[in-house]
Amino acid sequence: MGAIFWQANRPNTNAETTLARIQKANSVRIGFANEAPYGYLDTSSGKVTGEAPEIAKAILKRMGVDHVEPIVADFGSLIPGLKAKRFDIIAAGMYITPQRAKEISFSNPSYAIGESFIVKAGNPLNLHGYEDVRDNSDAKLGVMGGSVEQGYARDMGVNDNQVLVFSDYNSAILGLKGGQIDAVAATDLTVNDLLQKQDSDEIEKATDFQDPIIDGQTIRGYGAFGFRQEDVALRERFNEELAKFIGSPEHLELVKKFGFDQSTLPGDVTAKELSEAP
Numbered sequence: 001m002g003a004i005f006w007q008a009n010r011p012n013t014n015a016e017t018t019l020a021r022i023q024k025a026n027s028v029r030i031g032f033a034n035e036a037p038y039g040y041l042d043t044s045s046g047k048v049t050g051e052a053p054e055i056a057k058a059i060l061k062r063m064g065v066d067h068v069e070p071i072v073a074d075f076g077s078l079i080p081g082l083k084a085k086r087f088d089i090i091a092a093g094m095y096i097t098p099q100r101a102k103e104i105s106f107s108n109p110s111y112a113i114g115e116s117f118i119v120k121a122g123n124p125l126n127l128h129g130y131e132d133v134r135d136n137s138d139a140k141l142g143v144m145g146g147s148v149e150q151g152y153a154r155d156m157g158v159n160d161n162q163v164l165v166f167s168d169y170n171s172a173i174l175g176l177k178g179g180q181i182d183a184v185a186a187t188d189l190t191v192n193d194l195l196q197k198q199d200s201d202e203i204e205k206a207t208d209f210q211d212p213i214i215d216g217q218t219i220r221g222y223g224a225f226g227f228r229q230e231d232v233a234l235r236e237r238f239n240e241e242l243a244k245f246i247g248s249p250e251h252l253e254l255v256k257k258f259g260f261d262q263s264t265l266p267g268d269v270t271a272k273e274l275s276e277a278p
Contacts, residue, residue, distance in 0.1 A: 018228070027066075028088050029071055031073050031081050034072050035050075053091050058254065074146070075146045079100065090225060110224060119184075121204050123204070128207070246266070
């Protein structure tokens, strides 16, 4: 009986890896959160685009995978969806954080960027950073569920009862216009994109924004692609091609229309560095 039990529980060394499967099928599923300019559905064309999906398509093509099947999810559902195998890669511009790295693995980053607020016209509460929200008990801050901004607010000492969580940024903008909140926190590029699409005199970008300083360091977010922790071969192969691509003329031309340029390149920072808790 002992021998039979051992045979039944031996690791299956012949199990097909995700990398082998997607290359064999010439198809891969990517998860995105419909957040411009990182990954979103272009309603005019009906196609998924954005910084992350477009880079993913370029890298996967180099890996011999031509067909990409996009699957939309709430941002907070992306990691659970990846782990549940609803899709194979997160292509949503997700920041690498030590907390997230406990659940999934990341590619090396494809961009680096700072933060910003959207506020009511005239910025009546003078909110130019998380400290201003913290120091004004009447101020309410809107964040997207599962976003790093929720964690930044907590780390900066903003009381939880001052933070309202929304499922997406369009809902947060409605909350701002309707008086539920006084500011919406997001990445600088997201803020620029939202304001351009809103084209509204009711709201504006907070001027002189102060990026959060946590543990003595000014926070700059590094976005990357997410993989299941067991998909080592897929992540490593993706990273090989990514290293050749990021910063190349082809890359910069591809992401220019989404607001990315030389100033948003991630430099030599690696996922390993960003995944380790300070």
